[in-house]
Amino acid sequence: MNTRSKFLVAALALSTSLAAPPALADDISSVGVSVGSLGNPYFVALVKGATTQLKSDAPKASINALSADYDLNKQFSQMDSFVTSGANLILINGVDPQAVLPAVKRVQKAGAVVIAVDVASSGVDGTVQTDNVAAGRISCEFLAKKLSGKGEVAIENGPQVSSIIDRVRGCKEVLARYPDIKIVSDDQNGGGDRDLGFKVMQGYLVRFPNLKGVFAINDPEAIGSDLAIRQAHRQGIIVTSVDGAPDITVSLKDPKSSIVASASQDPYQMGKDGVAMGRAIKEGKIAKGTVRLMAPTLITRDNVDSYKGWTGE
Known part of the structure; x- marks a missing residue:
């Protein structure tokens, strides 16, 4: 494990184990999640993990999870609507890793932190995915x-x-x-x-x-x-x-x-870590651009x- 990975693991552990500071509920007002398809149990588990972590970090915050259905225009609209409705943390399963960049920049300019989950996306503040x-x-x-x-x-x-x-x-x-x-x-x-x-x-x-x-x-x-x-x-x-x-x-x-x-x-843990990473980046505990790769295990x-x-x- 390299130094950056060790630092990320330590930061995530710290961010998930400590009690949320009083201002955190105001800091994470709402979370938007845009994934490929909620018809896939994998993404359902990811959203469940994100929801669990959010309840721990910011009990008063809301979460809105939507299916992009692998449609780039639909994902663009979802990201814009998240910010319009008050989301300042977005987890995105990018439909297209490069073409999603304009939408990422737009919501970041509006004050949202964007974490890529499951797949890499250009311009995001952090990434959590399987290797x-x-x-x-x-x-x-x-x-x-x-x-x-x-x-x-x-x-x-x-x-x-x-x-x-x-x-x-x-x-x-x-x-x-x-x-x-x-x-x-x-x-x-x-x-x-x-x-x-x-x-x-x-x-x-x-x-x-x-x-x-x-x-x-x-x-x-x-x-x-x-x-x-x-x-x-x-x-x-x-x-x-x-x-x-x-x-x-x-x-x-x-x-x-x-x-x-x-x-x-482990999509459930991936969702949890996506929210924890967003929180840690917002608080300046880890650097923007941090990537976490989760090791797979073969089931036979x-x-x-x-x-x-x-x-x-």
Whole structure:
């Protein structure tokens, strides 16, 4: 752990453990949260964590969480409305890491601190996210070993936010070390949800009769893919993913499921840390531009019984 990371961890611990000073409730008047989709349990858990931390830090403050639905214009409008309604801390799961910059600058000028959660975004005051490159690496390393280092593999992609780009990059770094593994597709967008993941997998099954493995960028896509494999009565395909969501534990315990592993995140803690970081930056306890990377953990059929799930769930 480098010096900046140690400093951040210490600052976050201090900011969450000490009682809120009398002026804090006035300082954090309201929090706005804009995420990809509240139809994804991951973001529901993130908002729950942020709400828990806010109740501790500023009991009188309000929180408003909205789905951007991966629509940049919609996210711009949400950020503006947050500030108009009095929010001075915004947690943003940026739809586009670069294009969101004008909205970030605009709300900062209005006095709001902006913390990126789950994905990186340009111009924000701080960032809390999983080490997504590492998540892609450990998930695809497990996939490669399960395939004994050979066979056709598809990378089921998703919305092009930084977290997904990083997961795919980490996966490709690992698979490149296995010359007998062939990536037959890496550009199909499963939308980060179950229904589109199902449709993408249906296409794979038609196009690639020798497909042996799939890396899905998140658990909803993996679950949709598993359903498509079952409905097609295909055998010998294995799936790995990222999230460690509650639903994935059911799949990992099901011997008929194609899903064999998921690199777990902790969205509940991420939401808590996003609010704590915003508070610490507002109080001058940590520097603007600080980034915290949370380490992922691989959940498999072998260790799923001891997996406690997301914090706060």
